[in-house]
Amino acid sequence: MSDTVAPMLSVIPSRALVDENFKVVVENLPPGSPVTLHSLHQCEDKHYWEAYGHYTSNHRGTVSVTDDLSFGGTYTGKEAMGLLWSMRPVPGSREGLRLRKRNVCSPLLVNLSVYRGHVVEGFREQAPLASSLTERWYMAPGVQRIQIREKGVRGTLFLPPGPGPFPGLLDMWGGGGGLVEYRSALLGSHGYASLALEYFAPGEMKSADLEFNYFETAFNIVKDHPQVMPDKVGIFGLSLGAILTILLAAESSVVKPSCCVCISGNHLLPRGVTIKEALNMKSPKIRLDENNYEIWRDMGLPIPDDPTHKIDVGRINCPIMLVNGQDDQNWAAVESSDDIAQMMRAAGNLHLLTRLHYPDAGHLIEPPYTPHFRATKFVKDTKEKVILLWGGQTKPHSHAQEDSWKKILAFLEQNLYSSPTLKAKM
Amino acid sequence: MDRKQCCVKLSVQPSRGLMDEKFIVLVQNVFPGFQLTLHALHKCEDGHSWEAFAHYTTSAIGAVNVSEDPSLGGTYSGVEPMGLLWSLRPVPGSKPWLRMRKMNVQTPMEVTISVYPGHQTEGFLDQVPLASVVVERWYMAPGVRRIPVTEAGLTATLFLPPGPGPFPGLLDLWGGGGKLVEYRSALLASHGFASLALDYLTPKVTIETGKMVDNQYFERALKVLEQHPQILSSRIAMIGLSLGTSITLKMAVNSQVVKLRCVVCISGSHVQPADGSVEQIMSFFNKNAEKTCFNNENHMICRDLLLPIPTDPSLKVDMGQLQCPLLLVVGEDDQNWPAHESALDIKEMMERAGNSHLLTLLSYPDTGHLIEPPFTPFAKASSFRAVSSRQKLVALWGGETAAHSRAQEDSWRKTLVFLRANLYGGVNTCLTSFSNL
Numbered sequence: 102m103s104d105t106v107a108p109m110l111s112v113i114p115s116r117a118l119v120d121e122n123f124k125v126v127v128e129n130l131p132p133g134s135p136v137t138l139h140s141l142h143q144c145e146d147k148h149y150w151e152a153y154g155h156y157t158s159n160h161r162g163t164v165s166v167t168d169d170l171s172f173g174g175t176y177t178g179k180e181a182m183g184l185l186w187s188m189r190p191v192p193g194s195r196e197g198l199r200l201r202k203r204n205v206c207s208p209l210l211v212n213l214s215v216y217r218g219h220v221v222e223g224f225r226e227q228a229p230l231a232s233s234l235t236e237r238w239y240m241a242p243g244v245q246r247i248q249i250r251e252k253g254v255r256g257t258l259f260l261p262p263g264p265g266p267f268p269g270l271l272d273m274w275g276g277g278g279g280l281v282e283y284r285s286a287l288l289g290s291h292g293y294a295s296l297a298l299e300y301f302a303p304g305e306m307k308s309a310d311l312e313f314n315y316f317e318t319a320f321n322i323v324k325d326h327p328q329v330m331p332d333k334v335g336i337f338g339l340s341l342g343a344i345l346t347i348l349l350a351a352e353s354s355v356v357k358p359s360c361c362v363c364i365s366g367n368h369l370l371p372r373g374v375t376i377k378e379a380l381n382m383k384s385p386k387i388r389l390d391e392n393n394y395e396i397w398r399d400m401g402l403p404i405p406d407d408p409t410h411k412i413d414v415g416r417i418n419c420p421i422m423l424v425n426g427q428d429d430q431n432w433a434a435v436e437s438s439d440d441i442a443q444m445m446r447a448a449g450n451l452h453l454l455t456r457l458h459y460p461d462a463g464h465l466i467e468p469p470y471t472p473h474f475r476a477t478k479f480v481k482d483t484k485e486k487v488i489l490l491w492g493g494q495t496k497p498h499s500h501a502q503e504d505s506w507k508k509i510l511a512f513l514e515q516n517l518y519s520s521p522t523l524k525a526k527m
Numbered sequence: 528m529d530r531k532q533c534c535v536k537l538s539v540q541p542s543r544g545l546m547d548e549k550f551i552v553l554v555q556n557v558f559p560g561f562q563l564t565l566h567a568l569h570k571c572e573d574g575h576s577w578e579a580f581a582h583y584t585t586s587a588i589g590a591v592n593v594s595e596d597p598s599l600g601g602t603y604s605g606v607e608p609m610g611l612l613w614s615l616r617p618v619p620g621s622k623p624w625l626r627m628r629k630m631n632v633q634t635p636m637e638v639t640i641s642v643y644p645g646h647q648t649e650g651f652l653d654q655v656p657l658a659s660v661v662v663e664r665w666y667m668a669p670g671v672r673r674i675p676v677t678e679a680g681l682t683a684t685l686f687l688p689p690g691p692g693p694f695p696g697l698l699d700l701w702g703g704g705g706k707l708v709e710y711r712s713a714l715l716a717s718h719g720f721a722s723l724a725l726d727y728l729t730p731k732v733t734i735e736t737g738k739m740v741d742n743q744y745f746e747r748a749l750k751v752l753e754q755h756p757q758i759l760s761s762r763i764a765m766i767g768l769s770l771g772t773s774i775t776l777k778m779a780v781n782s783q784v785v786k787l788r789c790v791v792c793i794s795g796s797h798v799q800p801a802d803g804s805v806e807q808i809m810s811f812f813n814k815n816a817e818k819t820c821f822n823n824e825n826h827m828i829c830r831d832l833l834l835p836i837p838t839d840p841s842l843k844v845d846m847g848q849l850q851c852p853l854l855l856v857v858g859e860d861d862q863n864w865p866a867h868e869s870a871l872d873i874k875e876m877m878e879r880a881g882n883s884h885l886l887t888l889l890s891y892p893d894t895g896h897l898i899e900p901p902f903t904p905f906a907k908a909s910s911f912r913a914v915s916s917r918q919k920l921v922a923l924w925g926g927e928t929a930a931h932s933r934a935q936e937d938s939w940r941k942t943l944v945f946l947r948a949n950l951y952g953g954v955n956t957c958l959t960s961f962s963n964l
Contacts, residue, residue, distance in 0.1 A: 106759055106951050107692050109719050115668045116543035129951055210669070214690075232690040234670030241542045242637065243661030263641070263659040266534065292536060330534070518534060518556060 108162075110215050110231040118290055119209065119237045119283075120468050120506055122181055125166040127215045127231065130158040137174065137220040138166060139229070140184040141212040144200050150472060152176065152188040155219040164215075173219060176496065184213065185237075185470040186499035192222065197478035197488040200471060205286040206246060208236035237470075239283045241290035246282075254319045255299040257282050258326070259289025265328035268335070268359070268517030270295040271320045275340025275365075277479060278303040287468055288337070291510060293517065294329045295337075296322065304480040306341070311376040316349055320356040332359065333517045335419075339364040340432065340464065344412075345376070347441075351416045360516035361421040362509050365429055365464045367437035368412040368444075369401045390430075394476045394490040401433040404440045414441050415448025422455045422512050424505045426462030430492035434464070457508060459501035463493025469503040537642050537658040545717055546636065546664050546710070547900050547939060549608055552593035554585070554642055554658075561585040564601070564643040565593065566651050567611040569636065571627050577615040577904060579603070582646040600646070603929060611640060612664075613932035615904040619649065624921045626897075626909035630706075632713040633673065635663035664902075666710045668717035673709075676723065679747040682730030684709050685723050685755075686716030692757035694721040695764065695788070695950035698748055702769025702794075705729035705914040711766070714900055718943055720950065721758045723748060727774070727805060728914045739806040745778055749785040762950045766791040766942075769864060769896065773799050773808055776844045779851060789852040789949035791942055794861055794896045796869035797844040797876075798833045811842075826908045826923035830865045836872045846873045847880025854887045854945045856938045858894030862925035866896070889941060891934035895926025901936040 108129040117123055130136060139153040154171030156164045167181040176183035190198045202209060214229035240246065243262025249255065257280060261267050270293045274281040278301045285297035298319050301309030324334045336358045338346035343366020350361050370379045388396040405411065423441065425434040438456055445451040459466070465474060479489040493501075536555040544550055552565065567579045581598035583591045594608040603610035617625050629636060641659035643651060667673065670689025677683075684707060688694055697720050701708045705728030712722035725748050727740050753760040764787055767775030772795020779790045781802050799808045818831040837843060855873065857866035870888055877883035891898075895907060911922035926934075 106695055106762055107690065109951065110690065111719075114541040114544060114548070115717075116663075116665070117541060121541075212670075228691050230691075232670075234668075234689050236543075236669045238543070241660075242663045243639075243659075262639075262661050263537070264655045264657075268534070290542075518536060 108215060108231045110213060110233045112213055112233050112235040115233070116208070116236040116238065118241060118287065119239055119470060120287060123235065124181070125184065125213060127158070127164040128162065130162040130164065130215075130230070132158060132160045132162050134158050134162070134217070135219050136164060136230070137216040137218065138164070138171075138184060139214045139216060139220075139224050140188060141214070141224070142188060142200075142209060145203055146198075148194055148198055149191040150188040150200060151191050151224065152184050153220070153224070154180070154183055174221075182470045182503070185211065186472060186502070187495055188472040197476060199474050199477040201281065202239065202283050205239040205282045208238045211235050211237060239286040239290070244286065244289045246286070249296060249322060251322055252318050254315065254322055256280065256296050256319065257285065258294065258296045258323070259285045260294050260328060261289055261292045265294070266330045267292060267294040267328060268333035268513075269293065269323040269326065269329040270334065270513075271316070271323055271336045272297050273300065273316075273336070273338040273342030273345055275342050276306045278305060284337070284468060293513065294323060294326060304482060304484055307377070307381050307482040309377065311380075313348075313353070313376065316345055317353055317355040320349070320358070324356075334358060335360040335362070335513065335517055337362045338366060339466070340366060342366070344368070344370055347412050347414065347417070347421075348376075350419060350421060351412050351414055358419050360419050360512065361417075362424070362512065363421065364424040364466050364505075365426065365432060365434045366423070367401055367432055367434055368414050368441050369404070369410065369437060370412050371410045372413070373409070390490055392476070392488075394488045396430045396490050398430050398433045401437060404433070404436050408444070411440070411444070414444050415450060417445070417450060417453060420453050420455070420512070420516050422457070422509065424457045424466055424509065425459070426464060426466055426493055426498065426501060427458055427460045428462060428492040428494070429464045430490040431464040455512065457505055459497065459505065461494045461497035462501035463498055464491040465493075466498075466502055466505055469499070469506045471502075473498040473502075535642055535657040537640065537660050539640055539660055539662045542660070543635070543663040543665065545668060546666050546714060546902060549594075550662065551608070552611065552640060554583075554591040555589065557585045557589040557591075559585055559587045559589045561589065562644070562646050563591065563657070564645065564647045565591070565611060566641045566643060566656070567615060568639045568641070568651070569615060572630060573625075575621055575625055576618045577627060578618050578651065579611045579614040579616065580648070580651065581607075581610060601648070607929075609902045609936070612638065612902040613905060613935070614928060618652075624906075624908055624910045626906040627904045628708065629666065629710055630708075632666040632709045635665045638662045638664065666713040666717070671713065671716045673713070676751060677731070679751060680732050681744070681748055681751065682707060682726040682732070683723050683748060683751075684712065685721065685751075686712045687721050687757060688716050688719050692721070693759040694719060694757060695762035695946075696720070696752035696755065696758040697722040697946070698745070698752060698763070698765045699724045700727065700765070700767040700771030700774055702771055703728070703913050704911060711900060715766075715946075720946060721752065721755065723752055728770075739804070739809070741804050742802075745774060746782065746784045749778075749782070753785055762788050764789045764791070764946065764950055766793075767795060768793040768898070769795055770808070772796065774805070776846070777802060779853070780844050780846065780848045787851050789854070789945065791854045791856070791945065793856040793898050793938075794858060794864055794866045796833055796864055796866060797846055797873050798836060798842060798869060799844065801841050801844060822923060824908070824921070826921045827911075828862045828923050830862055834865050834868060836865070836868055843872075843876075846876040847882060849877065849882055849885060852885050852887070852945070852949055854889070854942060856889045856898055856942070857891070858896060858898055858926055858931065858934060859890055859892045860894055860925040860927070861896040862923040863896040887945065889938050891930070891938070893927040893930035894934040895931055896924040897926075898931075898935055898938055901932065901939050905931050
C-alpha cells in the first residue's frame with residue numbers, strides 16, 4: 102500500500118432537506134488533476150440513478166462544486182446542486198422511469214464519489230478515490246405524519262412541530278392519481294399544515310367520481326383542524342390538481358382559500374358539467390413524437406373564446422400564483438395562463454395574479470434538486486401503459502424548479518404567515 | 528398577543544447536524560422590540576431532562592438571530608450561537624451531580640428548541656410555547672461504519688469513515704471511569720479518521736479475570752489499526768484524555784511496536800512510573816491517596832495526588848525522547864489532575880532536550896478537566912465511580928461554564944486541524960471542510 106492517504110470528500114450539510122443546498126468539496130488531491138465527481142442513488146424501485154461532472158483541482162488540490170465549473174458530464178458550468186438534479190437512470194435502465202419517493206419518513210440516500218480522470222461510464226466497475234454518503238430528507242425532525250380517513254376523504258396530513266396554530270394547505274397532484282406525499286412533507290417542514298390529498302387511484306382519472314364536494318370537505322378538514330388557523334388556508338395544485346385549485350377558488354361557495362399556487366394547470370373546464378363529465382369531454386387530440394411518446398398539449402388548443410368553456414377566473418378573490426413551463430408538452434399551460442390573465446384583466450382582479458413562466462421547462466415542475474423527467478410511463482384509464490412527453494430540457498427545467506420553489510415559498514409566507522405589522526405596511 | 532393572528536416563525540439551520548457543527552437559530556414574524564425567551568429541552572438516555580434558556584429582545588424587523596444578537600440573561604449571556612446547547616443543565620428537581628454522556632451513538636441527540644413570550648426563568652414545561660422545533664444532533668455522519676472489535680482479546684469499537692480509504696487511524700482512550708465510550712471516535716470518523724475507541728479499564732478480559740490489562744493490550748490495539756486493510760499503517764496516532772493521556776504519552780515515547788505519527792493529550796500528565804503498566808500507574812496514584820482533598824460541598828479534588836511534579840526521572844515519561852508532534856490541551860482550573868503544572872513541566876523537559884518544536888500547548892483559563900467535543904453540557908462536578916476505588920463520590924472537575932465551553936470549541940477545532948495536518952499531510956492543507964465548526 103502506498104503512503105498516500107485518500108483524498109477527502111465532504112458534503113456539508115451531510116443531512117439536509119431535499120430543497121436545501123449543500124457544498125461538495127474534495128481536498129488532498131494532487132494539484133491540477135482531472136477528476137470526476139459522481140453521484141449514485143438507488144431508488145425504492147431498485148433502479149440506479151447517477152450524475153457526474155468533470156473538474157480539475159486547483160494548486161492546493163481542492164475541488165469545490167459550489168465554486169468551480171464542470172466541463173463535462175450530466176451538467177456543465179457552476180452548478181452547486183448539479184449532482185442531484187442532473188441524475189438520470191444508469192445506462193441499461195428501462196425507458197420512462199420516474200424517481201418519486203413514496204416513503205417520506207426515511208431519507209433519500211445519495212452516494213457521492215470522486216474518480217481519477219474524466220470518466221464517462223463504468224463508474225461502478227472502478228474504485229473511486231473517495232466517497233461519502235449524504236441524506237436528503239422530505240421531513241424535518243418533529244414533523245408529524247398523520248393519516249386522514251375522515252368524512253370519506255383520503256389523504257395524509259403533515260403537521261409542523263410545535264403547538265401551532267399553523268397556516269394550512271390542501272395539496273393536490275395530477276392525473277397520475279394515488280397518494281403523493283413528498284411535497285406536503287416538505288411544506289410541513291416549512292411550517293404549513295399540509296394535506297396531501299388522494300382523489301383517485303392510478304389509471305382511474307376518467308372513471309373516478311370526482312365530486313366537487315369531496316374537495317370542499319378536504320379543504321375544511323384542514324381548516325377545522327385544531328392546530329390550523331382557519332383564515333389562513335391555501336390550496337396548492339399541480340396539473341389536474343391545479344385545475345381543481347382554480348375551480349375551487351372560482352366556483353366554491355363553501356371554501357375561501359387565502360391564496361392558491363397552481364403549477365402547470367389550466368382553466369379549461371367547461372361550466373355546468375361535473376368534473377367527471379368535463380374530463381371525459383376532452384377531444385382525443387393526442388400527437389405522437391418521434392419516439393412514440395404521447396403529447397397531450399393540443400387537447401386544450403385552441404383556447405376557446407367562449408367563456409362557458411372555461412372556469413370563470415374573474416370570480417377568484419384571493420392571490421393566485423401560476424407556474425408554467427414554456428416547453429410543457431402535456432398541457433397548453435402557457436396559453437391557458439395568458440388567457441387567464443386576459444380574463445382577470447377584464448374582470449378587474451388581475452392584481453391578484455402572479456405568473457411565472459420558465460423557458461425550456463416542462464410540465465412536472467416539482468420541488469428542486471430532484472431529477473428532471475422529459476418523458477415517463479403513465480397508466481391511462483384504459484389501463485394502457487404509455488409514455489407521456491412532459492417536456493423541458495434538464496438544466497433549464499431544474500433551474501425552473503429551484504427558482505419557482507423559492508418564489509412559491511415566499512408567496513405562501515407572504516399570504517399565510519405575514520405578521521400584522523407587515524401587513525399594515527402593504 | 529393574539530396567537531391566532533400572528534404566528535411566530537422559529538427555525539434552526541441545519542435541523543440535522545453533527546454534534547460539533549454550529550447551527551443558526553432564527554425567530555421571525557414577531558413585533559419589534561418584543562421580549563422573548565429561547566428555550567432548549569433535551570431528555571437524555573438516562574431519562575433526565577436538561578434545559579437552557581436565554582432572554583432576547585426582537586430587532587426593528589421583529590426578529591432574533593441567536594448567532595448575532597446578545598442574550599440579555601439566562602443560562603448564558605452575550606452573543607453565543609451555540610449557548611442553547613452548551614449551557615444545558617438538569618431541570619430543577621433533578622438528581623444532583625449529573626453528567627450527560629451519550630452511549631448509543633447510532634441515534635441522534637434530540638433537542639426541542641422553543642420560544643416563549645417575555646423574559647422567563649422557570650415553569651417552561653407548564654406553558655405552551657409560541658413555537659417550537661426539533662433539532663437532531665448526530666455523532667455519526669451518514670456512511671460512517673461502526674464495527675465492534677473483539678479480536679486479540681480487545682474490547683473496542685472501530686469507526687470507519689465512508690469510502691474506500693485508506694484512512695489514517697487513531698487509538699482513542701478515555702479516563703478513569705472506564706467503560707467503552709464511543710462518541711469521540713464516532714465524531715472523528717465523521718471527519719475522516721478511522722478511530723478505535725478502546726475500553727482498557729473494564730474490558731471483558733478484566734471483568735472475567737479480575738486482572739488489569741498489560742501494556743501489550745494497547746500494542747495489540749495499535750496493531751489492529753495498523754493491519755486493517757482500509758487504514759494506512761504509516762499514519763497512526765493516539766488521542767487520550769485524563770488517564771488516557773498517561774498511556775498515550777507513555778506509548779508515544781516508549782512503544783517499539785508502532786511508530787505514532789502524532790498524539791493529542793487532553794487533561795492529563797506525564798507523571799507516572801516510567802513505562803509502568805496501567806496497574807502500576809493506578810497504585811502509584813493510590814499511594815498518594817491521602818493527598819485527596821474535599822471542598823465545602825464534599826466534592827473530591829484529586830489534583831494534588833501527583834503534586835508536586837517530581838524531579839525524579841523514573842517517575843515521569845521521558846518527554847525529551849518524544850519524536851512526534853504533540854498537542855497538549857489543558858484546563859487551568861482542572862481540579863482532578865494537575866494538567867497545567869504537568870504541561871509546564873513537559874514543556875521544560877522538551878526545551879531542555881531540544882524537541883520542543885514538536886509541542887503545541889493549548890492552555891485555557893477557567894477551564895476544567897473534562898475537555899470534550901463541543902456543544903454538550905458542562906459539568907463542574909459529577910458523580911464518579913473510579914474503577915480503582917469502587918467508591919461512588921462526587922468529583923470536582925473544575926471550570927466555569929462559558930469559559931470551559933469556549934475552550935471545548937476552540938480545542939476541538941484545533942485538534943481536528945492538528946490531526947489533519949499530521950495525518951492527511953501536505954503543506955497545502957485546506958481548511959474548507961471545517962468552516963462550519
